Amino acid sequence: MAAVLEDVLQLGEEAAKLAAAPLWPLSDDETGDCLAAAYRLEQAAAALQQRLVRQAETRGLPAAAGARNTAGWLRSRLLLDPGPARELAERAAALARQPAVEQALIEGKLDARQATVIAAAADTVAEGLAELGEPSDDLVQQATNTMVDMAARLPAYQLRRIGERILVHVAPHLAERADELALARQEARAHQARGFTMSTPVAGLVLLSGRLGLEDAAAVQAALHPLCTPAPDDKRSPAQRRADALVDVCRLALRTGELPESGGEPAQVAVTVGFDPLTRALGPATSDTGLRFSAVTARRLACDAKILPVVMGGAGQILDLGRSHRLATGALRRALAIRDGGCAFPDCDRPPRWTDAHHVVGWAEGGATSLENLVLLCRRHHRLIHDPAAGWQVRLGADQRPEFIPPADVDPERRARRNLYHPRL
Template identity: 45%
Template sequence: MEIPPALLSDDDVFNAVAETAAVARAAHLRQLRLLAEVLRRGLDTDTFRRLVRADPRDLKRWTAQVNLFLPSLSPTGQPLPPLHPVTGAVLEELSDGHLTELARAISLRLPDGSEEILVEAARSVEPKAVRQLADRIRDRAEQDRVDEVDEPAADPGDVLHLRDLPSGRLEFFGELSAETGARFTALLEPLSAPRPDGPRDAARRRGEAFADLISLASRSGDLPSEAGERPHISVTIDYKTLQHRVGHALLDGDRHLSAAQARRIACDAKVLPVVLGGDSEVLDLGRAKRTVSVAQRRALHARDRGCAFPDCHRPPKWCDAHHIQHWADGGPTDLSNLVLLCRTHHSLIHHSQWQITTTGGTPVFIPPRHIDPAQRPRQNLLHRPPAPVPTPTPLAA
């Protein structure tokens, strides 16, 4: 009669776990041998799969294990050793997960002697560690092959392809060297971590993180100049379109943007707005009062200490200086009219009815009624203690 686990001593619990694992390994090996016989006799493998309640992927994986690690018979009935006898000799000690990783490692065509190393490791470590070790052996072998030839000819370096899409978006793809790829990943991973207010899709998160990296790079003092100017982009828009937020703008002369997008990116000092009046008269070619000075930027960093939107943790270097009253509407470029916003919340403010005010120099956000019918003022308490907030003036119904 089996003793209930609750009545076992600590040592007996772990002994029972070891015994159960051994039984599971034996059962898997028995299953592989039965599958080998099904394959040898040409029986229906779908019937086998249904009887063991396995997925088609499991059947494919087990078939590979049978072909690689189990002995077989020749057409004349003569016994044949396993294709990989090193693994075949210790099947009783290896789990399904270990055999799966060893089969994968064999598909990588690793150098001679690799199987012995991996099998020895598999007898004492978990399957994930076997995979990692196999990948290290593969990477080392590939690097050795590169070192044997002329490295510049063997390594194509960093490659990037660009293609304009009809919608004005830009498609890009390419490859990075191991060194550049490691640096890129190290920069991207912290920025693309899941956030409560961010996208759940990993590709979207990486896209936003990449945009943040570009924004940060555009503010770098080490960027080269072109034709005597620092890197910048130009947005051309009609003044009435900019004021009424309905219509289109041109980005660098040939890509279309919405008026709302133009208003948002105009907050960035690296964007040169060309505002046209009647008969294409240039009304504003990046007037100086629009851009935020270095001193103002430092003051904003000290005041807001990051994105000022409630509950956002983004640090100052990932933020834009946003005009509370837009410069196109006559808003001054003064600290009282400026607030730090990350790219996500900068876009949110431009596309929603959030209101922003300042109290004692602290930005205060008033949500639209569909988010909070009472429109209670909110602050970001992650960067600094709360400040007294004013009684909100609700929007007219």
């Protein structure tokens, strides 16, 4: 067995022993120092990993194993997820082009993320100087050294911003021209690299992942920003507000009538709902795309989506194949907007275009799609009304305007409330 392999195995065993050692004897200062030393050990191991990845590439191990690329080989060899495998392969390649940065990582002057950022900045400087026809070796080295020095104080995300303008520090006379060329290259690459994916559901969540160029990102931010402002007593996190805003923007687009083909309305969905004839209770629902919903969510979708319900018995037989639900569109939708002025929930300020038409008596329970059985609710309050645990109820008052009955923990007397924000005719 090679000495390097023996040393790595021995180091792994020692690290495992340390991971299980009791930590209570450490003083406060020693705890912090030990954490810093453990992090330094992790970064040294990361440098070794990257060198081993390059050695594997040099020997052709990924191709010999039938992998399409190094990241694919790392996924199978180390049982890595796609993202970490790709990051490890890219970091190894970047540091191979910048050996001075790799050496700084080995010496403990950088961590792996800082090293990746500095290597990318050095590549960008070299590319820009070549495009300008300027000698690059000395300036690239100066840029690298400057950023390595800054790494003693700045984390990777701040170094990335420094790297975008590093020539200002080392060659100010070239910085403006190089910056213009770098931005043009960046925009072209960003346009090619743009993309958006939605994962398969896991534990009721779908992971959205994507990349946009700066111009497109600015448009998205401009659309989301007005909807991300927290309302009074808004307990949503900033990330939750952005997620809700994205959904609101998409729902608005569906209603514009300007989307191609089936756009302009919420999508038509076939939902299969389990039904217990003894309790006459609905069970979980499954859409025609394989997404599973609770019965409560299925009822909420029925308020403002074109749904073809398929009610199944215990043996899987079809008990009822309902007709397509008619949406609150056209004159009915306009009448709702005039009557409610927007989301009718007490003092919500969402305008009509950001609302659903909610059935007071659910469509699944025989409620009609009529002005007397509909009320406008924004997505947040629509979800609240459909949540049995929340305890809110909605009805139409004697004047046929919506009013809401709060749960007892909000008002022990459960007095009806109305929206005072939207103007009334």
